[in-house]
Amino acid sequence: MKFGDISIAIAVIGIIVMIIIPIPLGALDIFLSLNIALGLLILLISMYTKDALQFSIFPSLLLLTTLFRLALNISTTRYILKDGNAGSVIETFGNFVIQGNIFVGLVIFLIIVIINFIVITKGSERVAEVAARFTLDAMPGKQMAIDADLNSGLITEQEAKIRRKEIQQQADFYGAMDGASKFVKGDAIAGIIITIINLTAGIGIGVIGRGLTVGEAVSSYALLTVGDGLVSQIPALLISTATGLVVTRAASEANLGQDLLGQLFGNNPKLMFIIGGVLIFLGWLTPLPSIPYTILALIFLITGFIMSSTIKKTEEEEQEIAEVSEVEEIRKPENVMNLLKVEELELEFGYGIIPLADANQGGDLLDRIVMIRRQLAIELGMVVPMVRLRDNIQLNPNEYVIKIKGVEVSKGELLFDHFLAMNPGTAQTDLEGIDTFEPAFGLPAKWIPEQDREKAEILGYTVVDPPSIIATHLTEVIKSNASSLLGRQDVKSLIDNVKEEHPALVDELVPKQLSIGEIQKVLSNLLKEQISIRDMVSILETLADNVQVTRDTDMLTEYVRQKLSRYITKKYADNNYLKVITLDSELEQLIMNSVNQTETGSYLSIEPNKAQDILHSTLKNVERLTSVGLQPIVLTAPVLRIYFKRLTEQAIKDLIVLSYNEIESSIEVQSIGMVAL
Structure with missing residues (x-):
C-alpha cells in the first residue's frame, strides 16, 4: 500500500512534467493507448457499481484523467507542429477515419466532438447540479428521520452514526460531482480549441516553414489533427458517458446491466408480443422492407414466450418454497410461544358490526379508538395499550365484547342502523322505540330508527350513534381498569420520559430508594381511584421526599394524593x-x-x-x-x-x-x- 501511494504521487507529478518536458514518440504511443484503456476501465466500473458511494473517488479521478489528456494533447501538438509526425497511434487513427477523404474525416470528427460536448457533457453537468442541490436540501429531513428511528429504538447509536456518515458522504460526493463535471466540459472545449490550433498552425508551418504546397500541408496536417483529436476524444467520450451513468443512477441493489435486463425484459411478456405484432404489421402490410422487420418480430415474440415460461416457473418455485417454509415454520417448537401471548386490550365484535370498523365501508371506529387513547393520555397521564380489533363469528351479529388480558370484562349489543336515545331527565314526552340499557353506564334507553333522530333531539333526548356507543363503553372500561393495565414496562417508559428533563430527580429516586415495582404500586393506587398520574414530576418528588419516612406504598400514595390536592380539588369541587x-x-x-x-x-x-x-x-x-x-x-x-x-x-x-x-x-x-x- 505504501508503494502504491508513492507511485500515485509520482504519476501525478509526471503528468505535470509532461506538459513542460517533451517525451519520446514511443512513450507517447504507450500513454495514448493507456488513456483509452483508462477510459474503458472507468466506464465499466461506473456500469457495474451498485451505489455511487462505491466509486467515491470518481470526482478526483475526473480531474486527474482530464489533466492527463491535456498533457498528452500538449505533447502531441508539440510533435505535430515541430516535426509533422506524432507517432503511429495518431497516424493510424487519422488514416482509419479520413480514408483518403479529408472533408469527410473532418466532418465525422466534428460530429463526435459535438456529441460529446453538447449532448453527453452538458446533460451530465445539469444532472450533477440538480442531484447536488436536491441531496443538500434533503439532508435535514434525512437527519431527522435517523433521530426519530434512534429515539424510537428502531436502530442503535452505532447504526445511527453509520447512516449519518453515509448521508454526509452522499452530500460530499454529489457536491464534488457538480464541480467535477466542469472538468469534463472544459476538456471538451479545450479539445476543440487544440484541434483548430493544430490544423491552422500546422498548415501555416507546413507552407511557410517546410516548403509544402497548400494541398500537401492540408493533407498532412489534417490527418495528424484528426488522429490526435480522435485519440483524445474517444477516452473523453468514454469518461463523459461514465460521468452521466454515475450521476443518473437511482438507488438500486444491482448493477446497470442487471437493472436494464430485469426492467426491460423481466416483468411483462405482453409488451414483447405487442411489439412483435406491430413489427409484423409494418413489415408485411407497409412498403417497408419485410425481411428485417420479420426477423425483429420473431426475436421479440420468442423473447416474450421465454419470459412467460420463466415467470411461470419462478412463481411455481416461489410457491413451493413458501409452502415448505410455512410447514417448517409451523413445526418449529418456539412458535408455540406466540400462542401464549395475551393481548392487554381486545375488542371483539360480530360480523354485523364489521362495517363500523372497516374504513372502506365508511366506518370510523379505528379513528375513534386513536382519539380515545389520546384523550385518556391527557386525562389519566398513561399510555393506553393498543386495542386489538377482532371479528368473532361465535358472537351474535351485533354483539361486541371488551377483553382485558384475555378475560371478558364487559359486553354490549347494538341495533344496527338505529340510534340510542337516552332521557337526561329533562325530556317530558315519551318516545316510541325498543327498550334497552346503555352499555357503559347501565342507563335506561331506547333504540330508535334513523328517521326519528331529529324528533328525539327536539324532545330533549340525548341521541348517540352506534360507533359512539362502543367508543364510550370502551373508554369507561379502560378508565375503570387503568390500574391493571399499567405494567412495569409502562412505568419505566414514563420515568424515562421524566428523566429527559429532570435527570437529577430520577437518579435520586430510582433505583436507589424505590424500585420500579414500588412506584408502579403507587401509580396503580392513584389510577384505581381515577386520579391522573400525568404530573409525574410532582409524584416522583413527593415519593423522594417521603420515602425516608415510610416505604409502605399505601402511605406513600396518601402523601402523593395530598401533593396533588390542587388537581383533586378542581376535579370534585364545583365553583x-x-x-x-x-x-x-x-x-x-x-x-x-x-x-x-x-x-x-x-x-x-x-x-x-x-x-x-x-x-x-x-x-x-x-x-x-x-x-x-x-x-x-x-x-x-x-x-x-x-x-x-x-x-x-x-x-x-x-x-x-x-x-x-x-x-x-x-x-x-x-x-x-x-x-x-
Missing part, C-alpha cells in the same frame, strides 16, 4: 363549593383503634357486624345524595381515608373518599350527611 358526607367522631375513633400495623404494611381489623352497620349507613347517605342528583363524596381525616376506602370499595365500588388535606383551603365545604354507627 369553590364542595358538598360532602362526613364520619361520626365515634366511627373515626373505632376505625383508628382497628388499624393493625405489620412489617408488610397495615390493615383494618373490625368486627363484621360493625362493618355491616358502617356500610349500611354509608349506602343510605349515598342513595340520598344520588336521588337529588349530587355526587356522593365522603370526607375523612387523612389517616383514615385509605382504610375507609378499603372498607367500602367492595359494596360501593365508585364511592369517592377524600381527606381534609386533599382539599384546598379556599374551598367551602358543606356536610350534608354523616356516617355513624
